[in-house]
Amino acid sequence: MKLDMALKEMGRQSESYSGGGDGEIVDFYGFSSSSEEEEELFVPPLNFSMVDVGVFRSGFPDVANFGFLETLKLRSILYLCPEPYPEANMGFLEENGIRLFQFGMEGGKEPFVSIPDDTIREALKVVLDVRNHPLLIHCKRGKHRTGCVVGCLRKLQRWCLSSIFDEYQRFAAAKARVSDQRFMELFDVSSLKHLQSSLIFWKR
């Protein structure tokens, strides 16, 4: 994956150099000192992190993050907000052959928010299906909705609740919600256990 990233990046640099006319020295691999100074920096989305092999999480990606996301060679994106996906992001998906799974959940504040158990369950089925990997889970800020999906995944992976909450709080920080944590605590994973056969990174 990361090797691909480097090769793609080298390819991108070579393209920018290959426009030179006759007699110019073309630095196909971008190894010259000048190209090193100009090398592009990657901008991962806010709250980006690796959840497990083939599964990532983040806040809403924007145009500045597309270069980084390309390096992940995503096969799908799991989008957890009800709002339509922005045009620029749709374009990015089309260009990179990425499939969009949308499970819209309201992001309202406590105590008015109610987390739809069925939606989380359907979203988890997408995450658990290795044919969708590499996959990025995201909502708006990568805190509550994404945090609940990842927390329920950790329950399936048999993490203890205190470790699940430790991870949830790391991303939610000052915005951590007791209602989210209560949801994860009550979430019944038994109906998802039959999906184990399609998993690479978790079993039983």
Added chain:
Amino acid sequence: MKLDMALKEMGRQSESYSGGGDGEIVDFYGFSSSSEEEEELFVPPLNFSMVDVGVFRSGFPDVANFGFLETLKLRSILYLCPEPYPEANMGFLEENGIRLFQFGMEGGKEPFVSIPDDTIREALKVVLDVRNHPLLIHCKRGKHRTGCVVGCLRKLQRWCLSSIFDEYQRFAAAKARVSDQRFMELFDVSSLKHLQSSLIFWKR
């Protein structure tokens, strides 16, 4: 990796059942409902996270975390404190054939702390060597020393500083140090670029 975890876990359960005498039904795979109720929960160490394929980070692991760490099939641990490694942890390493790399750095508070550039550099060489993977980086709380090593690794992966700091702060939270972030900003990765050939998850 996670498949191994499941198989190992199933093996562990079958051991606990195989002691039954003649005539008892032995549930080799732990699929009975009673075994499901009793199934062991995993306790990842505080501040545990996946950094990249084959690289993990955390705070100090104790006995409660050993079951979870076994599932990672670690080949090495990069320990960043100057204190001797505890006996119980040494026993865990020996039982699991894990190699210990210790790069002791003082964990003192600002403004008395000075981060040793050379030590971080040597530690990074261990992280970058894929022969040491899967590898766990840890210090005491998984915030400052571990955060600096991971931050410098992100610089090598060409992450922009704001994303590096976003990640650093997620783990350090209220204990984030400007001096750590300044260290990462000034850290010169050019001398480590020749190590790219030994890497799987990062190049250039």
